[in-house]
Amino acid sequence: MKQDLDTVFAALADPTRRAILSMLLEDDMAVTDVADPFEMSLAAISKHLTILANAGLITQEKRGRVKWCKLEPDALREASIWMQSFGQFEAINLDAFEAFLEREFGPDAG
Amino acid sequence: MKQDLDTVFAALADPTRRAILSMLLEDDMAVTDVADPFEMSLAAISKHLTILANAGLITQEKRGRVKWCKLEPDALREASIWMQSFGQFEAINLDAFEAFLEREFGPDAG
DNA sequence: CCCATATTCAACCAAACGGTTGACGATTGC
DNA sequence: GCAATCGTCAACCGTTTGGTTGAATATGGG
Numbered sequence: 051m052k053q054d055l056d057t058v059f060a061a062l063a064d065p066t067r068r069a070i071l072s073m074l075l076e077d078d079m080a081v082t083d084v085a086d087p088f089e090m091s092l093a094a095i096s097k098h099l100t101i102l103a104n105a106g107l108i109t110q111e112k113r114g115r116v117k118w119c120k121l122e123p124d125a126l127r128e129a130s131i132w133m134q135s136f137g138q139f140e141a142i143n144l145d146a147f148e149a150f151l152e153r154e155f156g157p158d159a160g
Numbered sequence: 161m162k163q164d165l166d167t168v169f170a171a172l173a174d175p176t177r178r179a180i181l182s183m184l185l186e187d188d189m190a191v192t193d194v195a196d197p198f199e200m201s202l203a204a205i206s207k208h209l210t211i212l213a214n215a216g217l218i219t220q221e222k223r224g225r226v227k228w229c230k231l232e233p234d235a236l237r238e239a240s241i242w243m244q245s246f247g248q249f250e251a252i253n254l255d256a257f258e259a260f261l262e263r264e265f266g267p268d269a270g
Numbered sequence: 271c272c273c274a275t276a277t278t279c280a281a282c283c284a285a286a287c288g289g290t291t292g293a294c295g296a297t298t299g300c
Numbered sequence: 301g302c303a304a305t306c307g308t309c310a311a312c313c314g315t316t317t318g319g320t321t322g323a324a325t326a327t328g329g330g
Contacts (some may be wrong), residue, residue: 055173055175055178056173059170059172060170062243063169065165071246075246090288090289091289092306092307093290094288097289097308112307114296114298115297115298115307117306126246129172130244133240133243136231136233136236170317176318190276200320202278203277203279204318206277206278207318208318211317222277224326224327225326227277227278
């Protein structure tokens with residue numbers, strides 16, 4: 051929703067929320083299913099999801115009684131570009147990034 | 161110092177601290193000079209600098225009675241790569257990033 | 271030596287954060 | 301219709317955050 055750097059970085063500063071984002075890379079998920087692997091209450095996860103949604107990192111759509119959570123990678127772009135503007139003073143980590151993608155997702159991913 | 165994702169993202173989540181990093185892009189600075197443009201106490205800025213240093217985003221070196229602050233863009237790399245790993249699921253992030261660099265820093269920058 | 275400069279420390283404060291619990295409002299299915 | 305499921309709300313709690321102020325600790329210069 052808001053998607054300014056403050057809320058995006060603050061949202062990313064919590065390991066639970068980053069784990070949630072990683073889970074949503076795989077597929078869209080219901081709130082209950084997101085909460086399942088964590089050892090904390092459903093209400094706590096619900097709050098984390100609200101924070102992620104406010105940062106624009108996910109969207110939530112209610113179908114029936116199930117609320118589906120979907121990753122929105124676009125929200126990371128502004129923050130990512132902001133960060134890269136610092137890294138480039140070291141002559142670019144594009145190489146490191148591409149190597150990471152290759153290693154992480156296989157030669158066909160890029 | 162610590163440089164894990166938690167502390168790096170938390171450090172970046174504050175606009176004062178991001179402004180400080182931008183200032184340090186230009187040049188190394190003394191604590192007093194960093195504090196100058198801000199409408200808050202020197203002690204507050206000193207705390208912000210400690211947080212940035214703990215995240216590994218800057219280093220501080222004391223020469224005489226002046227403590228010099230220096231940007232450490234390397235600390236952003238891990239966090240940046242983490243973020244890019246999400247963006248790539250849209251398959252255009254690299255292009256957008258390269259276009260940004262070109263636009264921002266000229267054809268020779270990459 | 272003394273004073274000014276540079277920076278941090280310590281105590282304090284209000285507000286935000288991350289979690290809990292229990293009650294509540296929708297929705298679904300038997 | 302009724303019970304179970306899905307998810308949020310509200311109140312509460314302890315800790316962290318971001319700021320203040322005033323005192324303290326170096327260090328440098330005349």
